[in-house]
Amino acid sequence: MAATNAGTSVESASADEAAAKTAQKRYEGLLMVRNKAIKGKGAWYWTHLEPLLVHNTETGLPKAVKLRCSLCDAAFSASNPSRTASEHLKRGTCPNFNSAAKPISSIFPVVVPSSSPSSASPFSVQHNHRKRTTTSPSASGSGSGSLYHAPSRFGSGLVPQQPHLVLSGGKEDLGALAMLEDSVKKLKSPKTSPGPALSKAQIDSAIEFLSDWVYESCGSVSFASLEHPKFRAFLSQVGLPAVFPQELTGARLEARFEEAKVESEARIRDAMFFQIASDGWKWNENVNENGKSYDSGLVNLSVNLPNGTSLYRRALFVTASAPSKYAEEVLWETITGICGNLVQQCAGIVADRFKAKALKNLENQNHWMVNLTCQYQGFNSLVKDFAKELPLFRAVVHNCLKLANLFNYTSQVRNSFHKYQLQEYGHTWLLRVPLHEFELGPVYAMMEDTLSSVRALQLVLLDEPFKMVAIEDQGAREVGDMIRDVGFWKDLEAVHGLVKLVKDMAQEIEAERPLVGQCLPLWDDLRAKVKDWCSKFHIAEGVVEKLVERRFKKNYHPAWAAAYILDPLYLVRDTSGKYLPPFKYLTPEQEKDVDKLITRLVARDEAHIALMELMKWRTEGLDPVYAQAVQMKERDPVTGKMRIVNPQSSRLVWETYLTEFKSLGKVAVRLIFLHATSCGFKCNWSLWRWVCARGHHSRTALNKVQKLIFIAAHSKLERRDFSSDQEKDAELFTLANESSKVSTAFVKSGKVLRFQALLH
Template sequence: MAATNTTPAVDSASADEAAAKAVHKRYEGLVTVRNKAMKGKGAWYWAHLEPLLVHSTETGLPKAVKLRCFLCDAVFSASNPSRTASEHLKRGTCPNFNSAVKPISSVSPASTAVVVSPPEAAAATSSSMHLNHLKRGSPSDSPRVDPTRFGSGLLLQQPHLMLSGGKDDLGALAMLEDSVKKLKSPKTSPGFALSKSQVDSALDHLADWVYESCGSVSFSSLEHPKFRAFLTQVGLPPVIPREFTGTRLDAKFEEVKAESEARIRDAMFFQLGSGGWKVNNYGDDDNLVNFTVNLPNGTSLYRRALFVTGSAPSNYAEEILLETITGICGNLVQQCVGIVADRFKSKALRNLENQNHWMVNLSCQYQGFNSLIKDFTKELPLFRTVAENCLKLASFVNYNSQIRSSFHKYQLQEYGHTWLLRVPTREFEDFNFGPVFTMMEDTLRSGRALQLVLLDESFNIASMEDPNAGEVGDMVRNVGFWNDLEAVHALVKLVKDMAHEIETERPLVGQCLIIWNELRSKVKDWCSKFQIAEGAVDKLIEKRFKKNYHPAWAAAYILDPLYLIRDTSGKYLPPFKYLTPEQEKDVDRLLTRLVSRDEAHIALMELMKWRTEGLDPVYAQAVQMKERDPVTGKMRIANPQSSRLVWETYLTEFKSLGKVAVRLIFLNATSCGFKCNWSLWRWVCAHGHSRTALDKVQKLMFIAAHNKLERRDFSSDEDLFALANGEDDDVLNEVFVDTSSV
């Protein structure tokens, strides 16, 4: 019965589709005919008629084909275009058609006049059409205009007016006639005009986009002619940069700031993140230090940015950190349970921790891994040897014209393109290993081409002229050189990849021990692969580990249900067996420091109970449940907040231990979040005399950073605040420095 009822509907749908196909085929046929006419191979009237495809409002399918007159916008049936042209155009029905104008094919070339009749939708199409008519009717290819088309003296009343700009003037002439036509009979497109509220709303959204995307949208782009044309096209007024740096900026800043402060008030405690104390690589004395607030629910909020000198003493850093904390929570400094900062003055972190017993102040692990690469550079002779050999090779290839030419020849042959071996511009003593690593990468990927250069005649000639050629040749032929280069490259890449993962994933403090153990395991495999003694490398890793280590690493690892291990009895117990005896003592010492003196013995008793009983298996499995990330494909914890929530809602019998656990578990192990483009802070430093300019830049940074963190975009993008580059400096000067006009 159901099948019977649905048959008519299916038949009706099929019939509609068949009819739509027929209509569409008719439309395409007319379009083809008109296109041929535009090229001078069809009827004259197609210059004024255009096929239109009409869709059904119910089904959305094509239901009819119509013809529209370019001159008066009248619409007709498309069943007989020739008849439509005769009745509408020739017989004078169209008010804008000059009946005195005859088809071009019916008049002699000497009396040909081009009728410029631009459609409202596209003046360029009309110009192309008349140009084709011109080619057919005028052997001189000179554009001539029928002056009667323009009425009262728009153009000089000359029988054969020559356009001074040649054929390109046809488009301009079409636009002129279109403007005259609109002035004579103005009409507003239905539904296009925007109300004042719509305009205001659109400009608010545009301002939000500019503020939140100021890393990729400069203020100068607002004045770009194409962008202004777009605003006009959609019915919006043009904007100037100053409009977005006055009251509109102030209002947006207050809105974002209020939202941020409300979130902080709702949280029981927070962690202060501080990044930027590390001296930058630009050789400048000033650094931009960013402050963020990390909340227990996993969100981060931007607080402020501050310019400090690279030589700032430890007590100054301590004052700035404490000032930022009190600025957030006033006298309730207990609300800040810790600080995470990149490496600057570790003494400041220790002092604040000693003065405030409830605080856990950590060093950034991302910077710790980057510092480890510097340790390798300074302490491992292998690094120095490989770097010097690569520099010698690169200099020989780049600066010897014959060798360089041969090198490029074999690069093209082997890789399809050429490049020079990039050489560091600074001495190795600066320990900025990035450029050195780039040089090593260039050398490795050019290995085959370098080998072929040695077989080229140019190298034999260079060997007789350059005493270094023989040494470089022996080095390139030596397998040991390539093994050492590959080994150094592999070790640096190993550490850099782990640092990048730390920066991207932003691990919590409980993961620190796991990360460093993973590093040790990978380095051990590296030593085995390249037959390098483990002693020297292990020594540097342990030295860097001790500099970064904090007892909170071990305590959070033990208290986080995420790392509980199921034993043979089925219980889920904390992984004490993976701690060293000293780390176990660190857990006890930290626990007694973070609670009051009266609670210390209770907290230790609860720790013993946690160690022997652990967590209910069902809750432990719920905390450790994973799911596949649809973007990366990696398995991730389904609910990262479960670890903390279990302590707050289920493990309520651990009164003292629970207070410590919920504070430790959410702490971030990195101060990463974003970086500010150096061009911005250079501009601010250059114009630091303008207090208003600094204030506006701070507000822009606050809005943009807030949005970035809101989207949980923790990438270290140096273009986040790219406001001052090249030509944009002038715009910033106008917007921020000339405050009298704001």
């Protein structure tokens, strides 16, 4: 054993000596190159870069060679001096290096006696074989013409104006000339003392805010951008050290993740029960870097608490072939991972579109759970129903496709179209065309483009190029007749209005995130708006109403009716002044659903007690003062809409005031807080998809991305910020003319504000 250790020590010593010789040789070589350069026989940057020999603190032997910037004392690897010079000096990373070209007027005038031409400055020497022109003050005006002008006076006598300064190296020499002048100034005047440096505590705090901003941006801010020369220059300018990506993706990321995780789990433990929200069970066609397509779904799992807050749990990468049973297992594992064997803490699940069999199975196996499908997805699915089964919808889409293909892809017609677009609207565009007729987003965009181009489309028909095309093309004649037909525009406006009606309601659902008690009023509101739409455009109500009712039944859950009855927010004042539950707005089937759901959610021996309490609630209701307090509203200063002052009042009334309803109260507090949508936070998923595309080869990277998403989601949900950075950017550019809104959007993140304040 001793012999082995001795042998290892000898080998280590010989390796250190070899490395030391290599470093020493490299150091001496760089010194030789620098000495030659200083004498004018080498690259310019060696005047600012000095080789340093770094020694091993234990052995005292040389171990590495560094380059030190003599202007700012920063140290760099000596492997590529030219690249170091380009990135540190030329690109402005060094705060004390100024390579900007200065006007030649800063060098002139040079006092030259007119009787002694031989004593002229060497900078004024010109190559006689070059063609030159001179610009007199009278010809050039106040600075027009050439970039630099020599002065017209030397000393006290008038002399002819100097010609343009021409250097042997061309325009690139101007930067070198400015550097020479800089060097002269620095030698003549001592360095100015720097301002007060930031303390270590200030630096640590600033970097903490910076790292939080990068984490919470979740891919929108690239880690690699921390190495951008201009960002490095910014950090140096404000007195902060360089921050490397490795610092933010290592221990600091782990610590920040643990902090967010501990806080999240503590909040869940404090709550008596929770709801699981799951979105992303939908598939998108993607292409990886090898050009191979694959189907992927990103499933987000979060936790809704009774106090109205939401907490992120995890993200899951799922393939399109995943069966309903797999979704069921994922949801159940999430529940048990949160509360272990105390699964009664999970009041239910809300999930977006996938096979509803998983939700139904879990609900049947656990009588205390209420598992709902997402209302946002339900409204979006209704638009698809219209697209597939409404004859008017299909006819309008077909006609718009014919029109768009003609005006986009027939050159004579397109040129004429652009001419009139420019005349009428000030800019040109192509009509957006979907890949197929059931791509609702692109289809809706095509309708909008067509409606917004109506004047230009009509003018094209009067243009000679269109008439020539129509003579030879039957399709062009049909499109022309269609544009002239008032019926086409009426039908297009009707279909566009129907889609907009449902899409606007879906967007409001996504923004408001209504609770389960709001579901029945939402669908009643939709029915009323659809009826008004039919009346406005003189369309028979039967087919449209049939599609609405079918989608309602697919999405309906008995919990909608029960929550509507038990939530004090929807109590109605009767003629006697009592505030009673709105049973009169339920159908007989929905009334039965209320009884069935309540008896399912309580223990068997409490079922009859719960029904008796329900009857008492139906006849007595809530004290008018408490009912009015729950239903009190105020105007939102941002949107202008009336909002409930305290959304938590509905649940708190059952827990603190309606204590005589012991069994029914247990159902009410668990039921009325449930969310009816699974819409989670939005972020830039590009980094996640990039890692997932590489599969098992990037498990470490996948783990880091998971933690990054958790940190970002935790922060966004804490701020109740469900929008994406892309949406914010679009809003920013839309409101670019309002400077106050621009500045507010630009520094919206609290981390950026605190980071900015710290630097000041």
